[in-house]
Amino acid sequence: MSHALPIKARRCQDHVPGTSSVSSSYLSSSPIAQDIIARDLAECLDDYHGGNESWDSDTVSESESDSQEMTGTLGGPLISRPSGIAYGTLRPTIAAGATGTPALNPRDLIKSRHEERSLLRDNHILPPKHPRPFEESRWKQLYRRLFSTKVPASSDDDFGPALSRASTKALESTPLLSNSYPPYSPTESETEFQWEAAVAANILKTTWQREAQTLTQYSRSLIVTFLLHYSVTVTSVFTVGRIGRLELGAVSLATMTANITCYAPVQGLSTCLDTLCAQAYGSGHKKLVGLQLQRMTYLLWMLLLPIGTLWWFSGSVLGRIIPDPDTAALAGLYLRVLILGTPGVAAFESGKRFVQAQGLFHATTFVLLVGAPLNIAANWFFVWRLGFGFAGAASAVVFTQNLLPFLLFLYVRFVEGMECWNGLSRRAFSNWGPMIKLALPGMIMVEAQYFAFEVLTLAASQFGSAHLAAQSVLVTVTSTTFNIPFPLSIAASTRVANLIGARMSGAARTSAKVALVAGCLVGLFNLSLLSSLRFKLPYLFTNDDEVASIVSKVLPICAVLQIFDSLAAISHGLLRGIGRQGIGTFTNLFSYYLIALPISFSTGWYLGWRLEGLWFGIAIGLAVVSSVELWYLHHADWEHAVEEAEMRLRSDEAHSTEFK
Template identity: 30%
Template structure:
């Protein structure tokens, strides 16, 4: 096991008198004399004049690298599944490649987007509650609420997936592409549902400082993904065509979830489960509010890239096929950025829950610096190999030429998006999803869209014009987020965190009775 619960320590920093932070016992919030910290949180704050010293910065960078690396590696394994899958589908023809790209676009807007907001909210509540409350089993109640909310939303949106063919036809998608994508999405939906459930489980475990499970789950999922890709898509004698993509996603997502549940039940993380609780059936509103803001963020992030995918459908089959590859390159940044985002969110949330504002500021500095180095290097790799990468995904000369020209745009956009995701994690750790949504909306509507329109209709840049709009949009987001974080009053954020956790625990009137009564708690497996 990589994680144990340390003994109780008196560690909450006494803030300045004007903030007058009151720490309460569980039933509200843990007192300074009874708060137990996870193993990834230091026991005392740093002097506000000394937190920028290189010793502190170095230690925080080392922690962030050790914490984010398993998440990045595990998330990258999804990319290692998608690359051969995309290559295999590319051999099935332009229609198959376009259908896969359209399915991914639709899944992002009509599946991942409304559900990802719940995972973002769960990151905030779990990371803050784990260090702010005495009884850690409140995390199990939060996880159950997230799963129930997710189930309700999935039930409501499935008709949009079943009849997606008619949605595509309304938007003028070629009939053959609409037909193939519609059939694909009817099965693809269940893979996305399992994948989101896995994200909820990850939030539950990451908040506790448990990360080893991700490497195990993703390694097994990678083997399953490669095997299914070869059997169902790549091998001519066993291939079921483009529909095999849905079964690959379903098999991989199911593996992720099953392995993670087994890990919680038999290895680690069960300490915060506490059994099924009736408290999970009530008091959804705090989680829902952050979930809505998170869903808006996810929607705008997806839309900023998906708008290029949508517009490319009217620029010819070759352009649409090339854009499928460019989207995959952006997805690689998104996947890697998840590691930095989750690590930063949990680090900041843990520190705020423990009442350590200066350590939270230090975590922000480390996350920004490390993400800038990592994603800047990734962008350089894409740019340097822009003429050779296209041959991996297509044999069409026109598609290869389009890719060689536009990969630098995707590389620059990806670097900025990666840094933005790390900063998103910082803001989520504070519970400021609404702020992220406002920044994304204003940057996309007031900056990104006008720049794209100008570039396309005035300069006639076409696909490059669409990418220019995205680059300028992401640069605007980056500038605003940096300004917001630099002007944050971290002592006030500690107070806001304590109030949020207090409200969460106090509104669950049944939690004490259910969780403190061992015979009423059902085992996980």
């Protein structure tokens, strides 16, 4: 068992801006990112003192001072803020790991104090919020036994003496709570003291009911947001499927090409903003967050020039690969129209990181609540009302891709988030080298994952237009179901990281078990859904009987795949929570390229299983991923993860004080 830091030391550490966010305590600081922030700060301050440019000197704002003051009064805060989120995730993917610790705001700290009090009440250290009546009905007793979050007390002396020892060791004076709760509510200082003492004594426990409740609260809004974002793709496939088989196959081919050549590089490069924006915000220089946003957006827009050129001539390029020239021509037409939407994609990917660094995760949800219905209306308007047909579906996608960043801009401008914006700056065109160096690993990782899966679409095209159209339906269905366990994995990662950062390894293990059970339940739900609707789901996307027949034959494999898919997503989230995301990265890439793809090609061609063989290989690959990661989690040293989290927190503190 690791020894707790002295309370005084923990408070001093909490006063360092950017080092107190336990939600990302398992992430190490990036020296490259620190160097970028330091350079930007030095250049901007030089311009400010020289009078060449109007620049906010980034002094700590009043709200941030309040945040720091509140942080200093909390020991081991439990912040429910996730990191490294990429909404609208496609098939099996690894959430890019951000580095750096975002600064806490008063809203985060209020939530943290609520979490702390709940755990203290559950462990019988604070008085209950609602005292239990002397007499209860049997139904209430049964309900409390099943759903109560209280930790069962094995004896009357479980917590009192342990808390007394910890408190005496920490401050040599302890206002002990007796076994019978006092008739008054504890003050803020008493609550703070009890939390510090309980953490130092390592006596806090949790229950599966508490963790199930917390994971539900963390994940429900994320699931809604992910599904809303992916609904843009689903709506397009729905619409095109009603036009014809050829068009359905073409949109699958075009989407695969767009993912590999544009969306994956853009998403991968923008992941460096998870680090840069978080560390700029966490260091107290909030205006630098807007500078990083501008710099990345300009870089991505420049990258779009060669991508747009490739897409313009994509019809002839795909015609050399795809046996059906008509499908290749339609895919090329779709991509030509999509060129107009790429600037919006780049701006939205950067904008999401801009608001996430400030903890405004609900901003994306509000934007999508408006954008998703408008996307449905746009598909109807362009395809059916104006009669654009297949090109109209692409036009609707372009409309939505440019609408989303505009809505996000309106949210930041008129609701919240403007504190990190200082206007357009010529500094956005400098200091690109270190940023590109930081961004390339994320791009390579995301690109490798996309390519490993999207190559199956190329393989499906070799079997004919019907199989390519069926592949489009299968990818859409399985990607939709994946957007349920993946947000749950982010919630599990956040919760486990919080508990590890608060030195509660036992509670972290309990939370991990609950997350895995939840993953199994989600997998079983998806399995039941795909199995029961095996013969009905295909006709939601197409009226072609041959395509529907192929989809219904492959859906049982996709249904079984849901179990492995959910477990793989949850287990990788848990690995992120204990700071072992590298294990999941290498396991996924190894399984995709050395197991899944060889099996897919062997069964698809040599055994003649065609599309069923391609998906069989993916199912085997995901089974290997989930098995390896679950085995590692079972044998992981969670106490060592706590010690490493401490070391990374101290590293964050050292890096922050270098240029603070």
